[in-house]
Amino acid sequence: MKPRIEVLAACAVVLVLLLVLPDVVRPYYVGLATKMLIFALFAMSLDLLLGYTGLASLGHAAFFGTAAYTIALLTLRGGVTSWVAFPTSLAVATVTGGLVAVLALRARGSYFLMITFALAQVVWSVAFGWRSLTNGDDGMPGVPRPDFGWSLDGATPFYYFTLAVFAVAALLLAAIVSSPFGYALRGIRDSETRMQALGYDVWRYQFVAFVLAAAFAGLAGALYAYLNRFVSPDDLHVIQSAEALIMVILGGAGTLFGPAIGAALIVFLEDYVSSMTEHWLMVLGAIYVLVTLFAPRGLVGLVTTHLRERSGP
Amino acid sequence: MIWLIHVLNGIAIGMLLFLLAAGMSLIYGLMKILNLTHGSFYLVGGYIGLTVMQRTGSFVLALLAAAAVIGVAGAVIERFFLRRFHFDELPQTLITFGFLFIFADASLWIWGGDPLMLRQPRMLAGSLPLGDYGYPYYRFFLIGVGLAFAAALWWFQEHTRLGTMLRAGVDDAEIARALGINVSLLFTLVFAAGAAFAALGGVLAGPVLSYYPGADFDALILAFVVVIVGGLGSLRGALAGALLVGLLDDFGKAFFPQFALFTVFVPMALILVVRPTGLFGRR
Numbered sequence: 001m002k003p004r005i006e007v008l009a010a011c012a013v014v015l016v017l018l019l020v021l022p023d024v025v026r027p028y029y030v031g032l033a034t035k036m037l038i039f040a041l042f043a044m045s046l047d048l049l050l051g052y053t054g055l056a057s058l059g060h061a062a063f064f065g066t067a068a069y070t071i072a073l074l075t076l077r078g079g080v081t082s083w084v085a086f087p088t089s090l091a092v093a094t095v096t097g098g099l100v101a102v103l104a105l106r107a108r109g110s111y112f113l114m115i116t117f118a119l120a121q122v123v124w125s126v127a128f129g130w131r132s133l134t135n136g137d138d139g140m141p142g143v144p145r146p147d148f149g150w151s152l153d154g155a156t157p158f159y160y161f162t163l164a165v166f167a168v169a170a171l172l173l174a175a176i177v178s179s180p181f182g183y184a185l186r187g188i189r190d191s192e193t194r195m196q197a198l199g200y201d202v203w204r205y206q207f208v209a210f211v212l213a214a215a216f217a218g219l220a221g222a223l224y225a226y227l228n229r230f231v232s233p234d235d236l237h238v239i240q241s242a243e244a245l246i247m248v249i250l251g252g253a254g255t256l257f258g259p260a261i262g263a264a265l266i267v268f269l270e271d272y273v274s275s276m277t278e279h280w281l282m283v284l285g286a287i288y289v290l291v292t293l294f295a296p297r298g299l300v301g302l303v304t305t306h307l308r309e310r311s312g313p
Numbered sequence: 314m315i316w317l318i319h320v321l322n323g324i325a326i327g328m329l330l331f332l333l334a335a336g337m338s339l340i341y342g343l344m345k346i347l348n349l350t351h352g353s354f355y356l357v358g359g360y361i362g363l364t365v366m367q368r369t370g371s372f373v374l375a376l377l378a379a380a381a382v383i384g385v386a387g388a389v390i391e392r393f394f395l396r397r398f399h400f401d402e403l404p405q406t407l408i409t410f411g412f413l414f415i416f417a418d419a420s421l422w423i424w425g426g427d428p429l430m431l432r433q434p435r436m437l438a439g440s441l442p443l444g445d446y447g448y449p450y451y452r453f454f455l456i457g458v459g460l461a462f463a464a465a466l467w468w469f470q471e472h473t474r475l476g477t478m479l480r481a482g483v484d485d486a487e488i489a490r491a492l493g494i495n496v497s498l499l500f501t502l503v504f505a506a507g508a509a510f511a512a513l514g515g516v517l518a519g520p521v522l523s524y525y526p527g528a529d530f531d532a533l534i535l536a537f538v539v540v541i542v543g544g545l546g547s548l549r550g551a552l553a554g555a556l557l558v559g560l561l562d563d564f565g566k567a568f569f570p571q572f573a574l575f576t577v578f579v580p581m582a583l584i585l586v587v588r589p590t591g592l593f594g595r596r
Binding site: 111 | 341345347349394397398401402403404406407408410411412413414415417418419421422530534537538540541545575578579581582585586589590591594
C-alpha cells in the first residue's frame, strides 16, 4: 500500500516538529502544546472505544478525572512520592474502568451512552459533594509536578516528559489496534452478531477494550493534574466527556491520527478564540456545526475522500 | 407537615421536569436524536418569557411567545441541520452540542450573567396555610398544569390521527413512511413541539427557579436523568421518571445538602443496573 510510506514520513515530520518546538515558540505555547498532547492522548483513548469497538461513551472523563484526583489526593493528603502516586493513579483509573464496564456493557447504543454518562456523574458528584476530602468545587490547588529524580518544574522539561509519555502511549495504542485483537474489535464494531457466530467472546473483547481505554484516559488525566498543578470536579464533568467525543468525531473516528489532530485543534481553538473575542463559545459552537455539516466523517475523512477522488477508482 | 411540603415541592419540580423530558423522550423515540440543545430551549424560552412579561405584564403572552419562538427555532434546527444526517447519531449529537454553545453565548450576551427571576402572575400570588407553614398557590398551579399537560399528551397520542402516526413512526419510521405517513413532516413537528414544551417549562420555572448562565446545562442533565430512569421514547416513563427525580432532588437538597446531586445520580445508576433500558424503556 502506497500511503503507508507517506504516513510514516508524516509521523517523522510531526515528531521532529514536536521535538524542536520548545526552541522556537514562547514558553506559553510550550504549555499549550503540552495540553494538546494530553488531550490528544485522551481523545485517542476514547477512540479505541468509539472508533474501533463501536461503543460511544459519554463518561470517559470519569477515568481521566479519577486519575487526576488520585494524584492530587495521594500527593497532597498522603504525601507519597511520584513513584507511588503516578502508577497508583493509573491503577485506580483502570479498576474504575473495569467496574463501569461491567455495568455499562449490559446495554448497547444510546443506552450504553447514557449508562456511562450516569456512572460518570456519580463519580463527579462524589468529587463535588465530599468537601472534606476533595474541597468540592473549589478543587485542589498545589499539586506538585512529578519528581522522578530530576526536576520537571519548568514548562520545557514537563513538555518533553509529556511528549515521551505520549509517544510511548501512542505506539502502544497503534500496536493494539493493528494486532489481531484490534481487528477483532473492528469486527465487533461492524457486526457483533457475526463475531459471536465466529466464536469470539464479544463481551470479553469489549470489556478489555473498555478497560484499556480507561487506563489510557487515566494516563492523560494524571498528566493533566501535573500540568495544571490543580484538579477540580470539572476534570470529571460530562462537558469534559462530551469534548472528548467532539475531538474524536471532529478529527475522524476509527483512526488514531484523526482524534489526536481533532484534540490539538480544539485545544488550540479554545485558547485562540477566547483570546480574540469574548464570544468564543459562540464561535466554537458555530465551528462544531459547520465542521459537522461539511465534514461529517471528520477532518481525516475529508482528506482521505479527497485523496481517493484524486487518485481515481 | 414538613414532609407534605417536601412531597409537594418534589411533585412541582417533577412536573417542570416532565415538560422538559417529554419532548426529549419523544424526539429520541421518533428520530433517535439525543438532543443536547434541549436545556438551551428551556433556558432561552425562560429568558424570552421574562422579557415579554416585563414588557407586557402578561404571563399568558410570555408562555405563548416563548413557545412560538423556540418552536420555530427547533423546526429550523431540525429541517436545515439535523435532517441531512438522518439516523446518523454522531453528527447529530455534535450539531446539537454546537447549538448548546451558541444559545449559551447568545443568552449571556442578551440577558447578562446575573441570576434573574420571573415575577409570578398576580392571580397566583399568596399561599395556602398548611399547619404552621404556607404553601404557595403557584406551586399548586404548576402541579395542575403538569397533570393537565400529561393528560393532554396521552389523549393526543392515543386518540388522534396525528398521535397514531406518531406511535407508528416511533415503532418503525421506515414502515410508517412506506404506509404513506408523511414522516418528514412528523419529524419537524415533533422536534418543534418538543422544543416548545421545553420553552414552556422554562417560563413556568421562572417564579420557582432562577435563570442564570449554566441553568441550560443543569436542566439538560436533569432531563437526561429523567429520560434515562423512565426509558427512552416512553411518555409514561418520562412522567414516572420526572416525579421520581423531582422528589429525590427535593429530599436530597433538604436532608443531605452536601450530597444533593448524589441522591439523584446514585438511584439512577442503580435503576440502570437492574433495568438497562430504564423503567418503561423498550430494547
